[in-house]
Amino acid sequence: MRKPLFILLLWVSFLHAVGILVFLSGFLLTRTVLSEVSVCGRGLKNGCLLPRRYKRAVVLLIDALRFDFVELDPDPEPDLPFKNRMPIIEETLRASPRNSRLFKFVADPPTTTMQRLKGLTTGSLPTFVDAGSNFASASVSEDNWLLQARNQGKKLYFMGDDTWMQLFPDTFAEQWPYPSLNVKDLHTVDNGVLEHLLPEMKSPKWDILIAHFLGVDHCGHRFGPYHPAIGDKLQQMNNVIRDVISELDNNTLLLVFGDHGMTRSGDHGGDSLLEISSALFLYSPTPIGPVLKPSGGKDKFKTVSQIDLVPSLSLLLGLPIPFNNLGSIIPDLFSGSKPTDTTFDSVNEDLLLEALMENAKQVDRYLRTYSAVSSDLPGDVLSAMSRQFQAISRNFTFVSTGNRAALVGSIQSYLANAQSLCRQVWAKFDVPRMLLGLALITTTALITLLLGVVLQHSPGNCDTFPWVFYCLRHLNPFASVFAASASLLVCLQWLSGDLTPLPVSLCVLLASSTGMIAQLVAHGLPRWQTGEHRTMPLRTVHDLIATLCLVAHALAFLSNSFIVQEDSLLLALGQVLTSTLYLFCSRSSDASEGSTSLSTHLVLSLVLCRIAVVFRGCREEQALCLPSSFLLHSSTSFAQLGFPLAMLRLVLSCAATVALPMVILKTFVWSIFAHRRAVSCLVVAVSVCVCGHFCVQSLPLDIVDGLPGWQQVMFPRLAYGLVFVTLGAVYMRNRPAANDFPGLYVLLVSVWLLVAMLIGDGLVFSTCIMMAEIIVASRYLFSCQASQYSKSILWAILAGQFYFATGHQYDLPSIRFDAAFVGLHGEQQGFLVAGALVVTNMFCSQILFTLSLPLIASSRTSAEKPSVKGTSGGLRGYAAASIFFYLSYYSFTLLAAAISATVLRRHLMVWKIFAPRLLYASFITELVCVCTCIVVYLIPR
Numbered sequence: 001m002r003k004p005l006f007i008l009l010l011w012v013s014f015l016h017a018v019g020i021l022v023f024l025s026g027f028l029l030t031r032t033v034l035s036e037v038s039v040c041g042r043g044l045k046n047g048c049l050l051p052r053r054y055k056r057a058v059v060l061l062i063d064a065l066r067f068d069f070v071e072l073d074p075d076p077e078p079d080l081p082f083k084n085r086m087p088i089i090e091e092t093l094r095a096s097p098r099n100s101r102l103f104k105f106v107a108d109p110p111t112t113t114m115q116r117l118k119g120l121t122t123g124s125l126p127t128f129v130d131a132g133s134n135f136a137s138a139s140v141s142e143d144n145w146l147l148q149a150r151n152q153g154k155k156l157y158f159m160g161d162d163t164w165m166q167l168f169p170d171t172f173a174e175q176w177p178y179p180s181l182n183v184k185d186l187h188t189v190d191n192g193v194l195e196h197l198l199p200e201m202k203s204p205k206w207d208i209l210i211a212h213f214l215g216v217d218h219c220g221h222r223f224g225p226y227h228p229a230i231g232d233k234l235q236q237m238n239n240v241i242r243d244v245i246s247e248l249d250n251n252t253l254l255l256v257f258g259d260h261g262m263t264r265s266g267d268h269g270g271d272s273l274l275e276i277s278s279a280l281f282l283y284s285p286t287p288i289g290p291v292l293k294p295s296g297g298k299d300k301f302k303t304v305s306q307i308d309l310v311p312s313l314s315l316l317l318g319l320p321i322p323f324n325n326l327g328s329i330i331p332d333l334f335s336g337s338k339p340t341d342t343t344f345d346s347v348n349e350d351l352l353l354e355a356l357m358e359n360a361k362q363v364d365r366y367l368r369t370y371s372a373v374s375s376d377l378p379g380d381v382l383s384a385m386s387r388q389f390q391a392i393s394r395n396f397t398f399v400s401t402g403n404r405a406a407l408v409g410s411i412q413s414y415l416a417n418a419q420s421l422c423r424q425v426w427a428k429f430d431v432p433r434m435l436l437g438l439a440l441i442t443t444t445a446l447i448t449l450l451l452g453v454v455l456q457h458s459p460g461n462c463d464t465f466p467w468v469f470y471c472l473r474h475l476n477p478f479a480s481v482f483a484a485s486a487s488l489l490v491c492l493q494w495l496s497g498d499l500t501p502l503p504v505s506l507c508v509l510l511a512s513s514t515g516m517i518a519q520l521v522a523h524g525l526p527r528w529q530t531g532e533h534r535t536m537p538l539r540t541v542h543d544l545i546a547t548l549c550l551v552a553h554a555l556a557f558l559s560n561s562f563i564v565q566e567d568s569l570l571l572a573l574g575q576v577l578t579s580t581l582y583l584f585c586s587r588s589s590d591a592s593e594g595s596t597s598l599s600t601h602l603v604l605s606l607v608l609c610r611i612a613v614v615f616r617g618c619r620e621e622q623a624l625c626l627p628s629s630f631l632l633h634s635s636t637s638f639a640q641l642g643f644p645l646a647m648l649r650l651v652l653s654c655a656a657t658v659a660l661p662m663v664i665l666k667t668f669v670w671s672i673f674a675h676r677r678a679v680s681c682l683v684v685a686v687s688v689c690v691c692g693h694f695c696v697q698s699l700p701l702d703i704v705d706g707l708p709g710w711q712q713v714m715f716p717r718l719a720y721g722l723v724f725v726t727l728g729a730v731y732m733r734n735r736p737a738a739n740d741f742p743g744l745y746v747l748l749v750s751v752w753l754l755v756a757m758l759i760g761d762g763l764v765f766s767t768c769i770m771m772a773e774i775i776v777a778s779r780y781l782f783s784c785q786a787s788q789y790s791k792s793i794l795w796a797i798l799a800g801q802f803y804f805a806t807g808h809q810y811d812l813p814s815i816r817f818d819a820a821f822v823g824l825h826g827e828q829q830g831f832l833v834a835g836a837l838v839v840t841n842m843f844c845s846q847i848l849f850t851l852s853l854p855l856i857a858s859s860r861t862s863a864e865k866p867s868v869k870g871t872s873g874g875l876r877g878y879a880a881a882s883i884f885f886y887l888s889y890y891s892f893t894l895l896a897a898a899i900s901a902t903v904l905r906r907h908l909m910v911w912k913i914f915a916p917r918l919l920y921a922s923f924i925t926e927l928v929c930v931c932t933c934i935v936v937y938l939i940p941r
Helices: 002-027 087-095 113-122 128-133 145-151 163-167 188-201 215-223 228-247 306-316 346-373 379-397 404-425 431-457 466-475 477-496 502-528 541-556 560-564 566-587 592-615 634-641 643-668 676-698 701-706 714-733 742-759 764-783 788-805 817-821 832-842 844-851 872-903 910-936
Strands: 056-062 100-106 156-161 174-178 208-213 252-257 277-283 303-305
Touching: 002 431, 002 872, 002 910, 056 228, 087 100, 087 228, 087 277, 100 306, 113 163, 113 306, 145 156, 145 306, 156 163, 156 188, 163 174, 163 208, 174 188, 188 208, 188 215, 188 228, 215 228, 215 817, 228 252, 252 306, 303 306, 306 346, 346 379, 346 404, 379 404, 431 788, 431 872, 541 566, 541 788, 541 872, 560 566, 560 910, 566 592, 566 764, 566 788, 592 764, 592 788, 643 676, 643 742, 643 764, 676 714, 676 742, 714 742, 742 764, 742 832, 742 844, 764 788, 764 844, 788 844, 788 872, 817 832, 832 844, 844 910, 872 910
Parallel strands: 056 208, 056 252, 100 303, 156 174, 156 208
Antiparallel strands: 100 277, 252 277
């Protein structure tokens, strides 16, 4: 049975992958990048466009420097370690108000470091799909102020995050890069920067010095902003700024800023307020401008966009503004040029007007050039903006003292309109390709559903798959040839990069898939309506309720509110379908004797699902939601919860880690497994290693960092090795009986232990509840006479519900990258292992529920004779039917996510809510396909 079933699963997985890639290739398109480079306009002696204000600049980029890390709080809460740790900023603002400026520095999402560096150097806007390249940075091909500085003969020095080396190769005269991806390492990069920063400050050889610190960002990823270590790091940065200020000369400008902020959990990547909020601080011994009047309203400091730094810094250093820039100069940096200025006089207005005009000329050149190579920008809007710029140019030529303020407002309005226009139309959609992808996803969903129906109604003959392979081999031999040829052609074209004839091969693939659906329906329907297997889908109440649950979940993808509250929706759907199946099972004649047992299982299942809600995380949009304290990192829990509660949590986590596997093995494995002692010893050893890892992670930071590298990763690596030994011993030597699953239970326990180690001691209790739900629900579903369709739909809903119960959400900030370093120490050469660890952490519920699918594959339904029970072929057929019904649920939810992204592609929340949910649905569907291939080899022989 395994070989034909495995081939079918590979085929379905391939169809899913092709449909997803085709759809995303039309949905997530990047903007057109122009290669033009700005040149000097006036050719002044001390500048290109305007006289330079500063000869040199020192750029201190403190990664993840959130604005409230810098802002002085006169009445801080005592348990916030990041408050008032950088007093040098406020001290300088008070002591030298003309020489210093502080702004709220707002980032454009996605708030990942590589995309922010591109925006901070080119002034261009990012696209959603750019987030995927954060871990595989490509060199910047656009014009940027680093390139402009090098072209003007300036020497650039760099030290810090090695991402700059990938983005700007051959740019720096001197460079000291340090590896950046080991988020467990808080000090290597920062200490390396400090080793070179102050000595190089004393050297006259450089013109622009850039130092990129990573300790604050890594501390956030590892512990979150509420750990005492974040306060130590901010204090260190405070001392660095103080030392640098003392070394500045009158011709040097200091810029201190962050590339993004961080969430309450210390992560970033999305567009929540805490993620996009950063700080920009400027200082020079030479006055920057007059004393600023306090801004009205609640906010004390003005807000500027990060891309606004690009034209501002370029003009201050006498450089051309980068060609692709869409930022607008920061007016407060050009409002005065004399130390005695205290009012906004005509001389200051002249400087500001000239700077704004040069900015407007650059944006006008960019829009005209962009519209010549791309049709993204609407012609009528572009014409209106062109007329607005021409009017500004005429007014600038004949400007008088009285209307300068009005002209300043007109130019700022023009720059804001240009930026708004590009933001609105930046993402262009290839609708025909999206529709072709939708067609492929639709046919794949129908194929998985029909395969499940065929196998459910022909379980005894599933070893040869008569309907499927009869259709493919005997009825129409050309269908298989077309499908194989189209698949090979698609793969070769994708590998070669020549996508021109791709739609032709995709249409052939779509035609062959549609033919497969027609053959399954035409030649399977007569057999389903004759003989003893006469039950059809939607003929029973529980099947109808299961279908309504699937439809309700699919329709929820059309509403951003329902996607935000998807955790509550799945909880309700799971409770309804569980109760419906219980009522059906309890009323059947064979189940009446065990009605008490069924009632117990029902109550336990419902209670476990309700308890699991305690461990949910929160999205930014869930204003009334409070994140669970169980989400706190091991070491952070001692600072936040206090020593007694944190120690109690640690002890109970270790106790659960040891006890749960032994209870499962003793109940379901020992009585029928010949090698129970060896397996028990191995499982206990893995449990001890997981507990050892919890204890190490709970130690204070200075103790953990002081341990040798091999001791920090010893317990996780031992656990990985022992798990592989355990599974090898089980599946190489064990031959389970037809109705017993000892090997499957051992696999579930082993995978659960790895999940517990990756997810942390706080959420171990959630994973224990998940395992208990799998055991409890599978026991009564296995004995229930309901169809495999209803059971599989419930199983998929429960998997989705426990995705939220393990603290995850379908948004970018909830990705826990710290799992990538469990058992790995130092910089990694590849991302395969680290990525697998992150995926296991995130999608542990889908993985465990998929691997446990055979547990719900009962050997008969209400329409079948009892004699089928115990038949090996029947049991395997029902397990195969469960697999395809389970896959069909994910296929149809993927289809719903793709349809919602298509219909709502111009929705305000498309990139914040709908696009991330589509990406998650795509990845989960492919992951489930991979896991079902593993399940095939776990079906008893």
